[in-house]
Amino acid sequence: MNKEFHQLENNIAGEGFLPGLAVDTVIFGFHDNQLKVLLLAYKNTGLYALPGGFIHDNEDVNEAARRVLQSRTALTNIYLEQFYVFGNYSRYDPGPLKAIMQARGYNPPADHWLLKRFISVGYYALVDFTRAIPTPDEISDSCDWYSLNELPALMQDHQQIINKALETLQNELDQKLIGFNLMTEEFTMGDLQSLYETILNKKLIRAAFQRKMLGLGILERVAKKWTGGAHKAPYLYKFVSNRLPADNS
Amino acid sequence: MNKEFHQLENNIAGEGFLPGLAVDTVIFGFHDNQLKVLLLAYKNTGLYALPGGFIHDNEDVNEAARRVLQSRTALTNIYLEQFYVFGNYSRYDPGPLKAIMQARGYNPPADHWLLKRFISVGYYALVDFTRAIPTPDEISDSCDWYSLNELPALMQDHQQIINKALETLQNELDQKLIGFNLMTEEFTMGDLQSLYETILNKKLIRAAFQRKMLGLGILERVAKKWTGGAHKAPYLYKFVSNRLPADNS
Numbered sequence: 001m002n003k004e005f006h007q008l009e010n011n012i013a014g015e016g017f018l019p020g021l022a023v024d025t026v027i028f029g030f031h032d033n034q035l036k037v038l039l040l041a042y043k044n045t046g047l048y049a050l051p052g053g054f055i056h057d058n059e060d061v062n063e064a065a066r067r068v069l070q071s072r073t074a075l076t077n078i079y080l081e082q083f084y085v086f087g088n089y090s091r092y093d094p095g096p097l098k099a100i101m102q103a104r105g106y107n108p109p110a111d112h113w114l115l116k117r118f119i120s121v122g123y124y125a126l127v128d129f130t131r132a133i134p135t136p137d138e139i140s141d142s143c144d145w146y147s148l149n150e151l152p153a154l155m156q157d158h159q160q161i162i163n164k165a166l167e168t169l170q171n172e173l174d175q176k177l178i179g180f181n182l183m184t185e186e187f188t189m190g191d192l193q194s195l196y197e198t199i200l201n202k203k204l205i206r207a208a209f210q211r212k213m214l215g216l217g218i219l220e221r222v223a224k225k226w227t228g229g230a231h232k233a234p235y236l237y238k239f240v241s242n243r244l245p246a247d248n249s
Numbered sequence: 250m251n252k253e254f255h256q257l258e259n260n261i262a263g264e265g266f267l268p269g270l271a272v273d274t275v276i277f278g279f280h281d282n283q284l285k286v287l288l289l290a291y292k293n294t295g296l297y298a299l300p301g302g303f304i305h306d307n308e309d310v311n312e313a314a315r316r317v318l319q320s321r322t323a324l325t326n327i328y329l330e331q332f333y334v335f336g337n338y339s340r341y342d343p344g345p346l347k348a349i350m351q352a353r354g355y356n357p358p359a360d361h362w363l364l365k366r367f368i369s370v371g372y373y374a375l376v377d378f379t380r381a382i383p384t385p386d387e388i389s390d391s392c393d394w395y396s397l398n399e400l401p402a403l404m405q406d407h408q409q410i411i412n413k414a415l416e417t418l419q420n421e422l423d424q425k426l427i428g429f430n431l432m433t434e435e436f437t438m439g440d441l442q443s444l445y446e447t448i449l450n451k452k453l454i455r456a457a458f459q460r461k462m463l464g465l466g467i468l469e470r471v472a473k474k475w476t477g478g479a480h481k482a483p484y485l486y487k488f489v490s491n492r493l494p495a496d497n498s
Contacts, residue, residue: 018269018366018368019268019269020267020268020269020270021269021270021368055336057366058338059338060336060337060338060339061334061336061337061368062336062337082333082334084331085310085331085334085370087304087309087310087311087370088309088310088311089307089308089309090309117267117306119267119270119310121334121336171424175420
């Protein structure tokens with residue numbers, strides 16, 4: 001990636017990349033009633049940012065999002081969903097990119113392609129943060145999970161991108177639940193309710209939650225095994241196997 | 250718009266516009282159990298297309314979508330929702346744009362900006378097609394409503410854009426219902442069920458539909474007026490007034 005960024009910053013016209021278009025990824029991590037988000041810290045700048053990057057001129061945009069996430073965090077096999085295009089003129093702010101290049105000892109000309117207006121396609125995912133251990137690339141000091149209520153100040157409009165991604169996740173959780181592949185194979189209704197309560201950031205009524213989830217038609221009750229005291233154990237569920245979502249790319 | 254297109258095609262480098270980025274709008278029309286979509290036919294080309302266009306370099310992308318829809322169809326005040334970015338490399342197909350320019354007597358050079366690869370941000374809306382009378386712009390022969398099951402062959406990947414928009418509309422109808430402002434102020438559960446059945450293209454069970462809709466918490470039952478025979482009339486509903494969605498721009 002050091003090499004890749006070197007190539008980006010020495011490519012003043014941005015040849016080989018789509019002009020003015022970027023991808024940014026909001027990776028939410030859930031575990032044990034905690035919700036976090038993945039951030040990079042740029043070396044010698046004090047700048048925190050979402051993992052993002054640019055699109056090769058012969059590359060699918062969805063493919064670029066996967067490649068960028070992998071090259072910047074070393075995370076693979078993450079089910080990314082497009083959620084919004086950030087295209088307001090007011091988000092145009094070349095300062096941070098200039099600061100990142102200057103921190104590397106490179107002083108870009110004013111018409112450098114990285115200093116032009118960019119539109120960003122936002123992607124999000126939800127993973128178990130104990131199973132996703134990120135590694136920073138060579139232009140980042142760190143790549144870590146941060147609690148949503150303890151985020152550092154973020155560059156450009158990245159805080160708004162996170163807010164919009166969270167809103168989308170909250171609205172789409174019913175539909176995306178299986179795709180995110182977050183639950184163990186068998187789980188209790190209580191496990192699922194904990195996930196919802198953490199993401200929606202509110203308590204839910206148990207009976208109403210169970211009724212709603214069963215009404216979605218995506219859960220199958222697992223037959224109980226006889227284990228002596230099992231009559232007191234909660235029912236286990238799994239996702240019905242014919243409801244796996246199609247690849248959305 | 251004739252003037253505007255003249256400006257586009259004589260602007261070989263695309264100055265004043267964002268490079269490589271377009272907007273396309275899928276306007277669904279509903280009325281009386283019919284679902285249609287709005288298409289343009291380009292003069293002297295045989296090409297049918299969604300209303301689309303380009304983004305000024307100091308313009309918000311969402312604002313460009315509204316402007317493009319208005320300039321190409323004369324429709325205003327339509328609540329457009331972003332739904333997907335069409336960014337696969339395989340969609341790159343400069344042929345139709347070249348044909349449209351040639352049909353106007355202009356032979357573009359091979360490196361003309363309109364012949365380069367474009368990424369398109371898709372927007373959709375749902376309107377009452379009897380209240381939305383489109384007018385073609387000067388480069389289009391017609392701008393008309395077409396039944397979804399009788400669409401002509403469409404240019405580039407516009408058929409796939411429509412398919413993806415329909416899928417999104419079907420998935421998001423519960424959430425977007427109020428924003429689309431499609432129902433009369435007061436309506437019966439049967440009116441609402443007809444809308445759902447048409448968009449989902451399947452029959453629904455009346456009791457289950459009513460239970461689901463009441464469960465969404467967006468409907469309020471209107472007090473019945475005494476009108477003699479009113480005991481046989483169905484209940485009327487309206488949307489609860491504190492659930493108007495925020496502007497999404």
